[in-house]
Amino acid sequence: MSDLDVGGLGGDQKIDPELQEFLMVEKQRAQVNAQIHEFNDICWDKCIDKPGSKLDSKTEACLNNCVDRFIDTSLLITNRLAQLLQKQGGSGLS
Amino acid sequence: MDFGTLSSTQKDELMTQVRQQMIIANTQELLGKMTEKCFKKCVNKPGSDGLDNSEQKCIAMCMDRYMDSYNLISKTYTRRLTREAQR
Numbered sequence: 001m002s003d004l005d006v007g008g009l010g011g012d013q014k015i016d017p018e019l020q021e022f023l024m025v026e027k028q029r030a031q032v033n034a035q036i037h038e039f040n041d042i043c044w045d046k047c048i049d050k051p052g053s054k055l056d057s058k059t060e061a062c063l064n065n066c067v068d069r070f071i072d073t074s075l076l077i078t079n080r081l082a083q084l085l086q087k088q089g090g091s092g093l094s
Numbered sequence: 095m096d097f098g099t100l101s102s103t104q105k106d107e108l109m110t111q112v113r114q115q116m117i118i119a120n121t122q123e124l125l126g127k128m129t130e131k132c133f134k135k136c137v138n139k140p141g142s143d144g145l146d147n148s149e150q151k152c153i154a155m156c157m158d159r160y161m162d163s164y165n166l167i168s169k170t171y172t173r174r175l176t177r178e179a180q181r
Binding site: 016018019022023026029030032033034035036037039040041043044047048050051052053054055060063064067068071 | 100105108109112113116119120123124127131132135152155156158159160162163164166167168170171172174175
């Protein structure tokens with residue numbers, strides 16, 4: 001993520017470097033936040049049956065594992081799909 | 095607006111605004127998800143006379159647990175990101 005697309009500013013207009021740096025950091029922060037919401041959505045459904053008076057240790061472990069295994073799954077699928085596409089001769093999806 | 099020639103005050107204002115918008119967006123997202131999840135868990139048969147006592151209690155508890163879960167997952171994900179970055 002080296003260049004930031006600040007829509008509607010015109011290609012060759014110079015953007016203040018400090019502002020550019022700031023926006024890149026904030027953009028990343030927004031992406032992380034969105035990802036946390038998505039994990040919470042998925043893992044809530046997987047791990048929580050009836051909301052009790054506190055999260056018990058079993059539920060906490062389930063939530064932690066859910067996040068880590070989801071990321072593992074994402075990495076595995078990314079790598080395997082890349083391999084499959086390479087075997088196809090790099091022609092991509094057609 | 096010319097983003098190349100902002101005074102430092104204007105820049106500060108812009109940054110503050112961006113941060114505030116981010117907080118608002120994040121809160122709205124949380125509100126939406128929480129409502130959806132807790133409605134699903136707590137209102138099984140929507141009654142004709144508002145939410146009954148046990149539904150309200152369930153919703154309050156559900157909100158608190160959803161926050162717990164959000165905070166826990168936030169920590170776990172941040173830890174994982176740090177670990178992946180070090181590899």
